[in-house]
Amino acid sequence: MQIGRTDNTMKAQKLNKGDKVAIVSLSRGLLGMPFCKHELDIAIRRLEEIGLIPVLMPNALKDMDYLQNHPESRANDLKQAFMDTSIKGIICAVGGDDTYKTIPYLMEDGEFINAVKNNPKLFTGYSDTTNNHLMLNKLGLSTFYGPCLLTDFAELDKEMLPYTKQYFEKIFMNESSFEITSSPIWYYDRESYGIEEVGKPRKSQKEQHGFEVLNGKGEITGKLYGGCLESLYDAYTSERHGDENEIYTRYDILPTLDNWKEKILFIETSEEKMHPNKLKIILNFFKNNKVLESVKGVIVGKPIDEKYYEEYKQVFEEVFADLETPVLYNVNFGHSVPRCIIPYDADAIIDFDNKRIIISSPIFEENVKY
Numbered sequence: 001m002q003i004g005r006t007d008n009t010m011k012a013q014k015l016n017k018g019d020k021v022a023i024v025s026l027s028r029g030l031l032g033m034p035f036c037k038h039e040l041d042i043a044i045r046r047l048e049e050i051g052l053i054p055v056l057m058p059n060a061l062k063d064m065d066y067l068q069n070h071p072e073s074r075a076n077d078l079k080q081a082f083m084d085t086s087i088k089g090i091i092c093a094v095g096g097d098d099t100y101k102t103i104p105y106l107m108e109d110g111e112f113i114n115a116v117k118n119n120p121k122l123f124t125g126y127s128d129t130t131n132n133h134l135m136l137n138k139l140g141l142s143t144f145y146g147p148c149l150l151t152d153f154a155e156l157d158k159e160m161l162p163y164t165k166q167y168f169e170k171i172f173m174n175e176s177s178f179e180i181t182s183s184p185i186w187y188y189d190r191e192s193y194g195i196e197e198v199g200k201p202r203k204s205q206k207e208q209h210g211f212e213v214l215n216g217k218g219e220i221t222g223k224l225y226g227g228c229l230e231s232l233y234d235a236y237t238s239e240r241h242g243d244e245n246e247i248y249t250r251y252d253i254l255p256t257l258d259n260w261k262e263k264i265l266f267i268e269t270s271e272e273k274m275h276p277n278k279l280k281i282i283l284n285f286f287k288n289n290k291v292l293e294s295v296k297g298v299i300v301g302k303p304i305d306e307k308y309y310e311e312y313k314q315v316f317e318e319v320f321a322d323l324e325t326p327v328l329y330n331v332n333f334g335h336s337v338p339r340c341i342i343p344y345d346a347d348a349i350i351d352f353d354n355k356r357i358i359i360s361s362p363i364f365e366e367n368v369k370y
Contacts (some may be wrong), residue, residue, distance in 0.1 A: 023093060024091070025094070029066060039156070074099075082116050091148070097128055102132065124147055126146060128231050163185070163340070182332065215317065225263040264296050275308075276311040280318070300328065300329045301332070328357070347359070
């Protein structure tokens, strides 16, 4: 599992009002299902209200069976989005569980690779989209672990959740630095996403914990790298799909231990709400492979619905008890709602004494024409 890392991270240019953004379905084909039509309509309208022009790629609305059986079609949509120079950003529809199947079609395609390198653009998504993030990171592109179309822009309440919108709108800026803060409110997953829920607010709670330090102290600097913990684990172990690690190995996508030493690892758990015993197994896998001792530090996403909140804390404290690696817990990204954006390979400062996360350099190349 070696990786030939590029030394120069490519950054997209910030978006401007009136820019086109591609919508891609790289995993589950939910977006085109009839029961999601009201969500699709809401999401398209929200993007237009923000000032963007959504472009549905040719296979984005294909049904679940078709996209499950045709990863090459999913991959082709991503390729075409990068090759179309009029498109300035790419938003994933939703996650899934076999996004890795798109990787061979893309990493064997010289046109795609050249398009990424010659026309870098914003790419956002989370969950199993982790696979595409890691692939694009291998090619040198800084992407964003952030909102998806169905889960964020199609929020059924009367507007996008304020915290999520606040961080997404940073795509129109190129700040020299910004801080990721704890959301004062968190929201439960909905029991239903049917049309009868349109206009209804989510059940919510006032944040009681804020960011919590589970290990270590002081301040660290490094480059952000990570994703959904289950997806990362599957990339190494092929637990869910038998050929996944073989694909990652073939294209040298996963970091070496030397690569890990410059990283701040961000990880979060999915809507599957894994049992704490499973979390312990996964963390110990990365510990035994010396990843957890190699990284500069770890930031951990809030568990969805705060399920196993205290139990997960205990697992992290146990696994890291004999490590010096600092751990910051309960950060608003990934599957928990609301969510911020985390830019891959961005320079970051984590102040564990004051529980602060600072993105310490611009996340876009504003004045460079590729």
